[in-house]
Amino acid sequence: MTDLPNTIRGPARAGSVLLPPVAAPRSAHNAPSARTTMVVPIRSLGEGHRQRIAGHLLALSPHDRYLRFGFSAGDAHIQNYVAGLNFDRDDIFGIYNRKLELIAMAHLAYSVSPEFKACAEFGVSVRAKARGRGFGARLFERATIHARNEGVELLFVHALSENTAMLKIARNAGAVVERDGSEAEAFLRLPEATLDSRVSEMVAEQLAQTDYQFKAQAKQFWGLLGALQKARNGGA
Numbered sequence: 400m401t402d403l404p405n406t407i408r409g410p411a412r413a414g415s416v417l418l419p420p421v422a423a424p425r426s427a428h429n430a431p432s433a434r435t436t437m438v439v440p441i442r443s444l445g446e447g448h449r450q451r452i453a454g455h456l457l458a459l460s461p462h463d464r465y466l467r468f469g470f471s472a473g474d475a476h477i478q479n480y481v482a483g484l485n486f487d488r489d490d491i492f493g494i495y496n497r498k499l500e501l502i503a504m505a506h507l508a509y510s511v512s513p514e515f516k517a518c519a520e521f522g523v524s525v526r527a528k529a530r531g532r533g534f535g536a537r538l539f540e541r542a543t544i545h546a547r548n549e550g551v552e553l554l555f556v557h558a559l560s561e562n563t564a565m566l567k568i569a570r571n572a573g574a575v576v577e578r579d580g581s582e583a584e585a586f587l588r589l590p591e592a593t594l595d596s597r598v599s600e601m602v603a604e605q606l607a608q609t610d611y612q613f614k615a616q617a618k619q620f621w622g623l624l625g626a627l628q629k630a631r632n633g634g635a
């Protein structure tokens with residue numbers, strides 16, 4: 400959850416690029432899967448994506464909002480959170496489907512206190528229908544590589560103890576999870592950045608940007624074809 404904590408601000412491929420990510424949903428949540436090797440185009444989001452971020456978050460159910468923000472966030476809270484996103488200070492990552500709908504997003508919120516400048520907090524949400532395909536885990540992975548390259552040493556996730564999926568993502572990545580009643584705090588110690596971690600991130604971002612451009616072009620092209628077809632039918 401990234402829900403405006405004190406120290407950390409911020410309501411803290413394989414396959415065709417024209418197709419949505421190809422991972423199949425899993426039937427059993429505790430079955431090991433090959434998704435760890437799945438490549439998902441995850442791009443960083445900027446100012447131009449604010450409206451889609453709002454759309455994604457507003458579409459979350461009340462329970463998901465509770466899990467994501469740690470309280471029953473109403474529409475107004477979400478609008479405020481989105482309006483307050485600072486793309487210069489924090490990093491936001493997203494996964495788009497081929498209709499250019501934002502199906503998953505993560506917020507990496509950096510500490511605003513100088514004494515905790517090596518700390519960041521991670522918050523994530525995946526559209527209900529897209530869950531169980533590894534998107535949450537991939538976003539966490541992407542955020543950790545980026546955080547590491549930014550000099551972050553400790554990555555925090557604040558989650559409710561009932562949030563099995565989120566805690567699993569954190570644990571699988573090697574985070575230490577400390578439960579305190581209905582809440583849990585997970586923290587992951589990140590290694591120093593290396594040339595490899597920097598290059599991996601650059602390649603991943605480039606792939607995701609290219610994927611997004613292809614999807615945007617494909618969407619426009621299908622729109623154009625649809626309009627032509629309509630005009631032909633109208634003229635017939």
Ligand SMILES: CC(C)(COP(=O)(O)OP(=O)(O)OC[C@H]1O[C@@H](n2cnc3c(N)ncnc32)[C@H](O)[C@@H]1OP(=O)(O)O)[C@@H](O)C(=O)NCCC(=O)NCCS
Nearest residue numbers: 400428466522523524525530531532533534535536564567
């Ligand atoms: C938490 C959330 C992001 C997980 O997204 P996801 O894309 O479904 O997660 P993944 O598919 O990557 O699964 C990650 C792990 O959790 C497990 N998992 C997923 N859903 C689960 C569930 N309902 N119960 C138990 N385990 C679950 C998966 O099996 C996987 O573990 P594995 O790799 O060891 O098999 C998603 O459920 C969500 O958006 N929830 C609402 C918002 C929220 O809770 N945010 C987190 C707080 S910041």
